[in-house]
Amino acid sequence: MKERAVFATKFGAIATTVGSAVGLGNIWRFPYEAGIHGGGAFLICYLLFVFLIGVPLLCAEFSMGRGTRSNIFGAYRKLCPGGRWQWSGYIGILASLLILSFYSVVAGWTVEYFVSSAMGSLDFSNKEVGHAQFVALTTGWRPLLWTVIFLLSNFVIVIGGVTKGIERAANILMPMLFLLLLIFCVNSLMMSGASEGLRFLFSPDFSKITPSVLLGAMGQAFFSLSLGLGCMMTYGSYFSNSTRLARTAVTTATLDLMVAILAGVIIFPAVFSFGLSPEAGPTLVFEVLPFIFSKLPAGSLWSALFFLLLFLASLTSTVSMSEISISFFCEEKGMSRKRATILNTAIAMCGGVLCALSFGVLSDFTIFGMTIFSLFDYASSNVCLPIGGLICSVFVGWVVKQRYLGEELSNKGSFRFRMLWWISFCLRWICPVAIVVIFLNSIGLI
Numbered sequence: 001m002k003e004r005a006v007f008a009t010k011f012g013a014i015a016t017t018v019g020s021a022v023g024l025g026n027i028w029r030f031p032y033e034a035g036i037h038g039g040g041a042f043l044i045c046y047l048l049f050v051f052l053i054g055v056p057l058l059c060a061e062f063s064m065g066r067g068t069r070s071n072i073f074g075a076y077r078k079l080c081p082g083g084r085w086q087w088s089g090y091i092g093i094l095a096s097l098l099i100l101s102f103y104s105v106v107a108g109w110t111v112e113y114f115v116s117s118a119m120g121s122l123d124f125s126n127k128e129v130g131h132a133q134f135v136a137l138t139t140g141w142r143p144l145l146w147t148v149i150f151l152l153s154n155f156v157i158v159i160g161g162v163t164k165g166i167e168r169a170a171n172i173l174m175p176m177l178f179l180l181l182l183i184f185c186v187n188s189l190m191m192s193g194a195s196e197g198l199r200f201l202f203s204p205d206f207s208k209i210t211p212s213v214l215l216g217a218m219g220q221a222f223f224s225l226s227l228g229l230g231c232m233m234t235y236g237s238y239f240s241n242s243t244r245l246a247r248t249a250v251t252t253a254t255l256d257l258m259v260a261i262l263a264g265v266i267i268f269p270a271v272f273s274f275g276l277s278p279e280a281g282p283t284l285v286f287e288v289l290p291f292i293f294s295k296l297p298a299g300s301l302w303s304a305l306f307f308l309l310l311f312l313a314s315l316t317s318t319v320s321m322s323e324i325s326i327s328f329f330c331e332e333k334g335m336s337r338k339r340a341t342i343l344n345t346a347i348a349m350c351g352g353v354l355c356a357l358s359f360g361v362l363s364d365f366t367i368f369g370m371t372i373f374s375l376f377d378y379a380s381s382n383v384c385l386p387i388g389g390l391i392c393s394v395f396v397g398w399v400v401k402q403r404y405l406g407e408e409l410s411n412k413g414s415f416r417f418r419m420l421w422w423i424s425f426c427l428r429w430i431c432p433v434a435i436v437v438i439f440l441n442s443i444g445l446i
Protein backbone atom coordinates (compact mmCIF):
# COMPACT_ATOMS: atom_id res chain seq x y z
CA MET A 1 0.00 0.00 0.00
CA LYS A 2 1.09 3.53 -0.66
CA GLU A 3 2.62 5.27 2.33
CA ARG A 4 0.41 7.99 3.77
CA ALA A 5 1.51 11.56 3.35
CA VAL A 6 2.55 13.54 6.41
CA PHE A 7 2.35 17.32 6.66
CA ALA A 8 5.81 18.69 6.06
CA THR A 9 6.03 21.18 8.94
CA LYS A 10 4.30 21.83 12.25
CA PHE A 11 3.21 25.24 11.09
CA GLY A 12 1.81 23.53 8.00
CA ALA A 13 -0.24 21.13 10.15
CA ILE A 14 -1.77 24.00 12.11
CA ALA A 15 -2.29 26.19 9.07
CA THR A 16 -4.06 23.35 7.30
CA THR A 17 -6.40 22.49 10.16
CA VAL A 18 -7.14 26.18 10.63
CA GLY A 19 -7.66 26.33 6.87
CA SER A 20 -10.30 23.63 7.17
CA ALA A 21 -11.97 25.27 10.14
CA VAL A 22 -11.92 28.87 8.93
CA GLY A 23 -14.15 29.48 5.96
CA LEU A 24 -17.67 30.48 5.14
CA GLY A 25 -18.70 28.97 8.47
CA ASN A 26 -17.10 31.87 10.29
CA ILE A 27 -17.70 34.72 7.91
CA TRP A 28 -21.04 33.83 6.38
CA ARG A 29 -22.74 31.30 8.69
CA PHE A 30 -21.79 32.66 12.11
CA PRO A 31 -23.22 36.19 11.58
CA TYR A 32 -26.44 34.89 10.07
CA GLU A 33 -26.98 32.29 12.79
CA ALA A 34 -26.16 34.83 15.49
CA GLY A 35 -28.51 37.29 13.81
CA ILE A 36 -31.44 34.88 13.82
CA HIS A 37 -30.78 33.61 17.32
CA GLY A 38 -30.57 36.85 19.25
CA GLY A 39 -26.90 37.88 19.03
CA GLY A 40 -25.30 37.83 22.50
CA ALA A 41 -27.31 34.86 23.78
CA PHE A 42 -26.13 32.83 20.81
CA LEU A 43 -22.52 33.94 21.22
CA ILE A 44 -22.38 32.84 24.86
CA CYS A 45 -23.74 29.38 24.03
CA TYR A 46 -21.43 29.11 21.06
CA LEU A 47 -18.39 29.98 23.20
CA LEU A 48 -19.30 27.33 25.73
CA PHE A 49 -19.75 24.69 23.05
CA VAL A 50 -16.45 25.53 21.34
CA PHE A 51 -14.49 24.93 24.52
CA LEU A 52 -16.54 22.25 26.28
CA ILE A 53 -17.37 20.12 23.25
CA GLY A 54 -15.23 21.41 20.39
CA VAL A 55 -11.75 21.23 21.92
CA PRO A 56 -12.21 17.78 23.54
CA LEU A 57 -13.67 16.39 20.33
CA LEU A 58 -10.84 17.86 18.29
CA CYS A 59 -8.42 16.06 20.64
CA ALA A 60 -10.41 12.85 20.21
CA GLU A 61 -10.52 13.07 16.42
CA PHE A 62 -6.83 13.98 16.14
CA SER A 63 -5.89 11.08 18.44
CA MET A 64 -7.95 8.58 16.51
CA GLY A 65 -6.56 9.76 13.20
CA ARG A 66 -2.90 9.98 14.11
CA GLY A 67 -2.88 6.83 16.23
CA THR A 68 -4.33 4.71 13.44
CA ARG A 69 -3.10 6.64 10.39
CA SER A 70 -6.45 5.94 8.76
CA ASN A 71 -9.63 7.53 7.56
CA ILE A 72 -12.74 7.47 9.77
CA PHE A 73 -13.69 3.88 8.84
CA GLY A 74 -10.22 2.45 9.32
CA ALA A 75 -9.76 4.37 12.57
CA TYR A 76 -12.85 2.88 14.20
CA ARG A 77 -12.04 -0.53 12.80
CA LYS A 78 -8.45 -0.60 14.00
CA LEU A 79 -9.40 0.55 17.47
CA CYS A 80 -12.34 -1.82 17.83
CA PRO A 81 -12.01 -4.68 15.36
CA GLY A 82 -15.27 -6.33 14.46
CA GLY A 83 -17.40 -3.59 16.01
CA ARG A 84 -20.07 -1.56 14.29
CA TRP A 85 -18.59 1.79 15.26
CA GLN A 86 -17.13 2.30 11.83
CA TRP A 87 -20.63 2.77 10.47
CA SER A 88 -20.53 6.28 11.83
CA GLY A 89 -18.27 6.87 8.84
CA TYR A 90 -21.34 6.74 6.62
CA ILE A 91 -22.90 9.59 8.58
CA GLY A 92 -19.65 11.49 8.03
CA ILE A 93 -19.71 10.87 4.30
CA LEU A 94 -23.35 11.89 4.03
CA ALA A 95 -22.66 15.06 6.02
CA SER A 96 -19.61 15.91 3.94
CA LEU A 97 -21.53 15.59 0.69
CA LEU A 98 -24.50 17.60 1.97
CA ILE A 99 -22.18 20.33 3.19
CA LEU A 100 -20.10 20.34 0.04
CA SER A 101 -23.31 20.83 -1.97
CA PHE A 102 -24.69 23.92 -0.25
CA TYR A 103 -21.25 25.29 0.63
CA SER A 104 -20.30 25.39 -3.04
CA VAL A 105 -23.35 27.52 -3.78
CA VAL A 106 -22.34 30.14 -1.23
CA ALA A 107 -18.75 29.93 -2.40
CA GLY A 108 -20.14 30.46 -5.90
CA TRP A 109 -21.77 33.70 -4.68
CA THR A 110 -18.36 34.86 -3.47
CA VAL A 111 -16.97 34.27 -6.95
CA GLU A 112 -19.87 36.21 -8.45
CA TYR A 113 -19.26 39.10 -6.04
CA PHE A 114 -15.56 38.97 -6.73
CA VAL A 115 -16.06 39.21 -10.47
CA SER A 116 -18.65 41.98 -10.15
CA SER A 117 -16.42 43.99 -7.84
CA ALA A 118 -13.37 43.50 -10.01
CA MET A 119 -15.33 44.71 -13.03
CA GLY A 120 -16.66 47.64 -11.03
CA SER A 121 -20.29 46.62 -11.48
CA LEU A 122 -21.14 46.04 -7.82
CA ASP A 123 -23.28 48.93 -6.69
CA PHE A 124 -22.32 50.52 -3.36
CA SER A 125 -24.42 53.63 -3.70
CA ASN A 126 -27.47 53.29 -1.51
CA LYS A 127 -29.15 51.12 1.01
CA GLU A 128 -31.97 49.82 -1.13
CA VAL A 129 -29.68 48.12 -3.59
CA GLY A 130 -28.13 45.49 -1.30
CA HIS A 131 -31.07 43.16 -1.35
CA ALA A 132 -32.06 43.78 -4.93
CA GLN A 133 -28.48 43.28 -6.00
CA PHE A 134 -28.23 40.02 -4.13
CA VAL A 135 -31.43 38.79 -5.75
CA ALA A 136 -30.24 39.83 -9.18
CA LEU A 137 -26.93 38.05 -8.74
CA THR A 138 -28.16 34.87 -7.17
CA THR A 139 -31.33 33.94 -8.94
CA GLY A 140 -31.44 32.63 -12.47
CA TRP A 141 -28.78 30.44 -14.01
CA ARG A 142 -25.55 32.25 -13.22
CA PRO A 143 -25.20 30.83 -9.70
CA LEU A 144 -25.27 27.36 -11.24
CA LEU A 145 -22.33 28.27 -13.36
CA TRP A 146 -20.37 29.63 -10.41
CA THR A 147 -21.19 26.60 -8.27
CA VAL A 148 -19.84 24.35 -11.00
CA ILE A 149 -16.75 26.53 -11.45
CA PHE A 150 -16.12 26.44 -7.73
CA LEU A 151 -16.42 22.66 -7.60
CA LEU A 152 -14.03 22.35 -10.51
CA SER A 153 -11.47 24.51 -8.70
CA ASN A 154 -11.88 22.25 -5.71
CA PHE A 155 -11.38 19.25 -7.98
CA VAL A 156 -8.13 20.61 -9.36
CA ILE A 157 -6.65 21.15 -5.90
CA VAL A 158 -7.84 17.88 -4.44
CA ILE A 159 -6.57 15.74 -7.25
CA GLY A 160 -3.03 17.00 -6.62
CA GLY A 161 -2.79 15.15 -3.27
CA VAL A 162 -2.48 16.30 0.28
CA THR A 163 0.68 18.04 1.31
CA LYS A 164 1.56 19.99 -1.78
CA GLY A 165 -1.28 22.18 -2.92
CA ILE A 166 -3.29 22.65 0.21
CA GLU A 167 -0.48 23.27 2.62
CA ARG A 168 1.26 25.80 0.46
CA ALA A 169 -1.92 27.75 -0.23
CA ALA A 170 -3.10 27.74 3.39
CA ASN A 171 0.24 28.99 4.71
CA ILE A 172 -0.01 32.22 2.77
CA LEU A 173 -3.73 32.84 2.57
CA MET A 174 -4.95 32.49 6.11
CA PRO A 175 -2.77 35.28 7.57
CA MET A 176 -3.76 37.54 4.68
CA LEU A 177 -7.46 37.01 5.28
CA PHE A 178 -7.00 37.73 8.96
CA LEU A 179 -5.27 41.02 8.23
CA LEU A 180 -8.01 42.10 5.87
CA LEU A 181 -10.67 41.30 8.46
CA LEU A 182 -8.85 43.46 11.01
CA ILE A 183 -8.91 46.40 8.63
CA PHE A 184 -12.63 45.98 7.96
CA CYS A 185 -13.21 45.69 11.66
CA VAL A 186 -11.74 49.14 12.32
CA ASN A 187 -13.83 50.52 9.48
CA SER A 188 -17.03 49.08 10.96
CA LEU A 189 -16.24 50.34 14.44
CA MET A 190 -16.21 53.87 13.10
CA MET A 191 -19.79 53.60 11.82
CA SER A 192 -22.66 55.39 13.51
CA GLY A 193 -24.42 52.17 14.50
CA ALA A 194 -21.29 50.59 15.99
CA SER A 195 -22.38 50.68 19.60
CA GLU A 196 -25.78 49.22 18.84
CA GLY A 197 -24.20 46.46 16.77
CA LEU A 198 -21.69 45.64 19.49
CA ARG A 199 -24.43 45.60 22.10
CA PHE A 200 -26.42 43.16 19.97
CA LEU A 201 -23.45 40.83 19.69
CA PHE A 202 -21.87 41.10 23.10
CA SER A 203 -24.59 41.77 25.64
CA PRO A 204 -26.50 38.55 26.09
CA ASP A 205 -30.16 38.51 26.96
CA PHE A 206 -30.36 35.19 28.77
CA SER A 207 -34.12 35.01 28.36
CA LYS A 208 -33.47 34.47 24.65
CA ILE A 209 -31.74 31.13 25.21
CA THR A 210 -34.24 28.62 23.85
CA PRO A 211 -33.80 25.01 22.70
CA SER A 212 -33.44 26.19 19.12
CA VAL A 213 -30.73 28.71 20.08
CA LEU A 214 -28.84 25.94 21.88
CA LEU A 215 -29.15 23.56 18.94
CA GLY A 216 -28.15 26.30 16.51
CA ALA A 217 -25.09 27.23 18.57
CA MET A 218 -24.06 23.62 18.96
CA GLY A 219 -24.49 22.95 15.23
CA GLN A 220 -22.45 26.07 14.48
CA ALA A 221 -19.62 24.88 16.76
CA PHE A 222 -19.53 21.54 14.96
CA PHE A 223 -19.74 23.10 11.53
CA SER A 224 -17.18 25.76 12.15
CA LEU A 225 -14.63 23.38 13.66
CA SER A 226 -15.25 20.79 10.92
CA LEU A 227 -16.16 18.29 13.64
CA GLY A 228 -18.24 15.15 13.76
CA LEU A 229 -17.66 13.91 10.23
CA GLY A 230 -14.17 12.54 10.42
CA CYS A 231 -12.55 15.50 8.73
CA MET A 232 -10.26 16.34 11.61
CA MET A 233 -9.64 12.61 12.00
CA THR A 234 -8.38 12.39 8.44
CA TYR A 235 -6.21 15.49 8.93
CA GLY A 236 -4.94 14.04 12.21
CA SER A 237 -3.80 10.99 10.28
CA TYR A 238 -1.43 13.24 8.33
CA PHE A 239 0.09 14.81 11.48
CA SER A 240 3.66 13.88 12.36
CA ASN A 241 4.36 12.02 15.59
CA SER A 242 5.77 15.13 17.21
CA THR A 243 2.71 17.34 16.62
CA ARG A 244 1.15 18.23 19.97
CA LEU A 245 -2.49 17.39 19.51
CA ALA A 246 -4.10 19.28 22.37
CA ARG A 247 -2.15 22.42 21.58
CA THR A 248 -3.16 22.17 17.95
CA ALA A 249 -6.78 21.73 19.05
CA VAL A 250 -6.76 24.80 21.29
CA THR A 251 -4.98 26.92 18.67
CA THR A 252 -7.42 25.86 15.98
CA ALA A 253 -10.47 26.55 18.16
CA THR A 254 -9.18 29.92 19.32
CA LEU A 255 -8.26 31.19 15.87
CA ASP A 256 -11.55 29.93 14.47
CA LEU A 257 -13.46 31.70 17.20
CA MET A 258 -11.54 34.92 16.67
CA VAL A 259 -12.38 34.97 12.99
CA ALA A 260 -16.07 34.40 13.73
CA ILE A 261 -16.12 37.21 16.29
CA LEU A 262 -14.27 39.53 13.92
CA ALA A 263 -16.88 38.77 11.28
CA GLY A 264 -19.60 39.64 13.79
CA VAL A 265 -17.86 42.90 14.69
CA ILE A 266 -17.67 43.75 11.00
CA ILE A 267 -21.25 42.84 10.11
CA PHE A 268 -23.46 43.96 13.02
CA PRO A 269 -22.39 47.61 13.28
CA ALA A 270 -23.12 47.90 9.57
CA VAL A 271 -26.48 46.15 9.96
CA PHE A 272 -27.57 48.72 12.56
CA SER A 273 -26.00 51.72 10.84
CA PHE A 274 -27.94 51.01 7.71
CA GLY A 275 -31.17 50.16 9.49
CA LEU A 276 -31.27 46.56 8.26
CA SER A 277 -32.59 43.56 10.11
CA PRO A 278 -30.09 41.13 11.67
CA GLU A 279 -32.54 38.34 10.99
CA ALA A 280 -32.17 38.19 7.23
CA GLY A 281 -30.81 34.61 7.29
CA PRO A 282 -28.34 33.11 4.82
CA THR A 283 -28.34 36.21 2.65
CA LEU A 284 -27.38 38.60 5.48
CA VAL A 285 -23.66 38.91 4.89
CA PHE A 286 -23.94 39.33 1.15
CA GLU A 287 -26.52 42.07 1.53
CA VAL A 288 -24.55 43.96 4.15
CA LEU A 289 -21.00 43.72 2.87
CA PRO A 290 -21.41 46.07 -0.09
CA PHE A 291 -22.41 48.84 2.37
CA ILE A 292 -19.31 48.20 4.34
CA PHE A 293 -17.15 48.56 1.28
CA SER A 294 -18.99 51.71 0.30
CA LYS A 295 -17.53 53.34 3.41
CA LEU A 296 -13.98 52.59 2.33
CA PRO A 297 -12.03 54.58 -0.23
CA ALA A 298 -11.60 52.48 -3.40
CA GLY A 299 -14.46 50.25 -2.26
CA SER A 300 -14.46 47.94 -5.26
CA LEU A 301 -10.81 47.16 -4.77
CA TRP A 302 -11.32 46.11 -1.14
CA SER A 303 -14.40 44.24 -2.10
CA ALA A 304 -12.63 42.32 -4.86
CA LEU A 305 -9.73 41.46 -2.57
CA PHE A 306 -12.05 40.33 0.21
CA PHE A 307 -14.18 38.08 -1.96
CA LEU A 308 -11.10 36.61 -3.56
CA LEU A 309 -9.69 35.67 -0.16
CA LEU A 310 -13.05 34.38 1.02
CA PHE A 311 -13.23 32.22 -2.08
CA LEU A 312 -9.79 30.83 -1.29
CA ALA A 313 -10.68 30.28 2.38
CA SER A 314 -13.73 28.34 1.20
CA LEU A 315 -11.50 26.22 -0.96
CA THR A 316 -9.27 25.21 1.93
CA SER A 317 -12.46 24.09 3.71
CA THR A 318 -14.03 22.21 0.82
CA VAL A 319 -10.75 20.48 0.14
CA SER A 320 -10.88 19.08 3.67
CA MET A 321 -14.48 17.92 3.41
CA SER A 322 -13.80 16.30 0.04
CA GLU A 323 -10.95 14.37 1.62
CA ILE A 324 -13.45 12.38 3.70
CA SER A 325 -15.30 10.69 0.89
CA ILE A 326 -12.21 10.55 -1.31
CA SER A 327 -10.12 8.75 1.30
CA PHE A 328 -13.07 6.42 1.79
CA PHE A 329 -13.38 5.63 -1.93
CA CYS A 330 -9.60 5.17 -2.24
CA GLU A 331 -8.71 3.34 0.94
CA GLU A 332 -11.89 1.35 1.50
CA LYS A 333 -13.14 0.77 -2.00
CA GLY A 334 -9.81 0.59 -3.78
CA MET A 335 -10.57 3.34 -6.32
CA SER A 336 -7.85 5.45 -7.84
CA ARG A 337 -7.59 8.96 -6.45
CA LYS A 338 -8.65 10.37 -9.78
CA ARG A 339 -11.84 8.34 -9.97
CA ALA A 340 -12.67 9.02 -6.35
CA THR A 341 -12.26 12.74 -6.90
CA ILE A 342 -14.45 12.67 -9.99
CA LEU A 343 -17.17 10.81 -8.12
CA ASN A 344 -17.03 13.20 -5.18
CA THR A 345 -17.27 16.22 -7.50
CA ALA A 346 -20.11 14.70 -9.53
CA ILE A 347 -22.26 14.03 -6.46
CA ALA A 348 -21.61 17.50 -5.09
CA MET A 349 -22.53 19.04 -8.42
CA CYS A 350 -25.94 17.36 -8.40
CA GLY A 351 -26.57 18.48 -4.82
CA GLY A 352 -25.12 21.92 -5.53
CA VAL A 353 -27.42 22.51 -8.48
CA LEU A 354 -30.49 21.69 -6.35
CA CYS A 355 -29.28 24.03 -3.61
CA ALA A 356 -28.53 26.83 -6.06
CA LEU A 357 -31.97 26.53 -7.60
CA SER A 358 -33.64 26.75 -4.21
CA PHE A 359 -32.98 30.51 -4.35
CA GLY A 360 -34.68 30.67 -7.73
CA VAL A 361 -37.11 28.33 -9.46
CA LEU A 362 -37.21 25.88 -6.55
CA SER A 363 -37.73 28.53 -3.87
CA ASP A 364 -41.29 27.37 -3.25
CA PHE A 365 -40.33 23.73 -2.99
CA THR A 366 -40.01 22.94 0.70
CA ILE A 367 -39.53 19.84 2.84
CA PHE A 368 -40.35 20.16 6.58
CA GLY A 369 -40.88 23.83 5.83
CA MET A 370 -37.33 24.28 4.56
CA THR A 371 -35.93 24.87 1.09
CA ILE A 372 -33.49 22.25 -0.18
CA PHE A 373 -30.62 24.57 0.69
CA SER A 374 -31.78 25.08 4.28
CA LEU A 375 -32.59 21.41 4.66
CA PHE A 376 -29.08 20.37 3.61
CA ASP A 377 -27.64 22.94 6.00
CA TYR A 378 -29.88 21.94 8.90
CA ALA A 379 -29.61 18.19 8.40
CA SER A 380 -25.83 18.25 8.22
CA SER A 381 -24.95 20.80 10.91
CA ASN A 382 -27.68 20.20 13.43
CA VAL A 383 -28.23 16.48 12.97
CA CYS A 384 -25.41 14.52 11.29
CA LEU A 385 -22.45 16.34 12.83
CA PRO A 386 -23.71 16.20 16.45
CA ILE A 387 -24.53 12.49 16.01
CA GLY A 388 -21.04 11.84 14.59
CA GLY A 389 -19.58 13.80 17.51
CA LEU A 390 -21.67 11.86 20.00
CA ILE A 391 -20.41 8.55 18.62
CA CYS A 392 -16.81 9.74 18.65
CA SER A 393 -16.96 11.03 22.23
CA VAL A 394 -18.57 7.84 23.54
CA PHE A 395 -16.07 5.75 21.62
CA VAL A 396 -12.94 7.54 22.82
CA GLY A 397 -14.35 8.23 26.29
CA TRP A 398 -15.78 4.82 27.10
CA VAL A 399 -14.87 2.14 24.57
CA VAL A 400 -11.20 2.67 23.75
CA LYS A 401 -8.78 1.97 26.58
CA GLN A 402 -8.19 5.08 28.67
CA ARG A 403 -4.46 4.79 28.04
CA TYR A 404 -4.88 5.38 24.32
CA LEU A 405 -5.95 9.01 24.65
CA GLY A 406 -3.19 9.68 27.18
CA GLU A 407 -0.56 8.20 24.90
CA GLU A 408 -1.65 10.17 21.89
CA LEU A 409 -2.05 13.46 23.72
CA SER A 410 1.39 13.13 25.32
CA ASN A 411 3.08 11.87 22.13
CA LYS A 412 3.68 8.47 23.70
CA GLY A 413 4.84 9.95 26.98
CA SER A 414 7.42 12.30 25.49
CA PHE A 415 6.05 15.12 27.67
CA ARG A 416 3.60 15.38 30.53
CA PHE A 417 0.10 16.25 29.51
CA ARG A 418 -1.67 17.61 32.56
CA MET A 419 -5.15 18.17 31.19
CA LEU A 420 -5.89 14.57 30.32
CA TRP A 421 -8.39 14.14 33.16
CA TRP A 422 -10.31 17.17 31.94
CA ILE A 423 -10.41 16.14 28.26
CA SER A 424 -11.45 12.65 29.34
CA PHE A 425 -14.15 14.02 31.61
CA CYS A 426 -15.55 16.18 28.80
CA LEU A 427 -15.53 13.25 26.37
CA ARG A 428 -17.15 10.85 28.84
CA TRP A 429 -19.77 13.13 30.34
CA ILE A 430 -20.12 16.65 29.04
CA CYS A 431 -20.17 15.93 25.28
CA PRO A 432 -22.56 12.97 25.25
CA VAL A 433 -24.95 14.41 27.82
CA ALA A 434 -25.01 17.87 26.24
CA ILE A 435 -25.50 16.55 22.72
CA VAL A 436 -28.30 14.15 23.69
CA VAL A 437 -30.12 16.65 25.92
CA ILE A 438 -29.96 19.50 23.41
CA PHE A 439 -31.00 17.25 20.60
CA LEU A 440 -34.00 15.72 22.37
CA ASN A 441 -34.94 19.08 23.79
CA SER A 442 -35.01 20.73 20.42
CA ILE A 443 -37.26 18.09 18.89
CA GLY A 444 -39.56 18.45 21.88
CA LEU A 445 -38.95 15.03 23.44
CA ILE A 446 -37.76 16.37 26.80
Ligand code: PHE
Pocket residue numbers: 020021022023024025026099223224225226227229231317318320321
Ligand atom coordinates in the same frame (compact mmCIF):
# COMPACT_ATOMS: atom_id res chain seq x y z
N1 PHE B 1 -15.42 24.52 9.06
C1 PHE B 1 -15.68 24.96 7.74
C2 PHE B 1 -16.10 26.42 7.80
O1 PHE B 1 -16.28 26.97 8.83
C3 PHE B 1 -16.73 24.12 7.07
C4 PHE B 1 -16.47 22.65 7.12
C5 PHE B 1 -17.41 21.81 7.68
C6 PHE B 1 -15.29 22.12 6.61
C7 PHE B 1 -17.18 20.45 7.75
C8 PHE B 1 -15.07 20.76 6.67
C9 PHE B 1 -16.02 19.93 7.22
O2 PHE B 1 -16.26 27.03 6.81
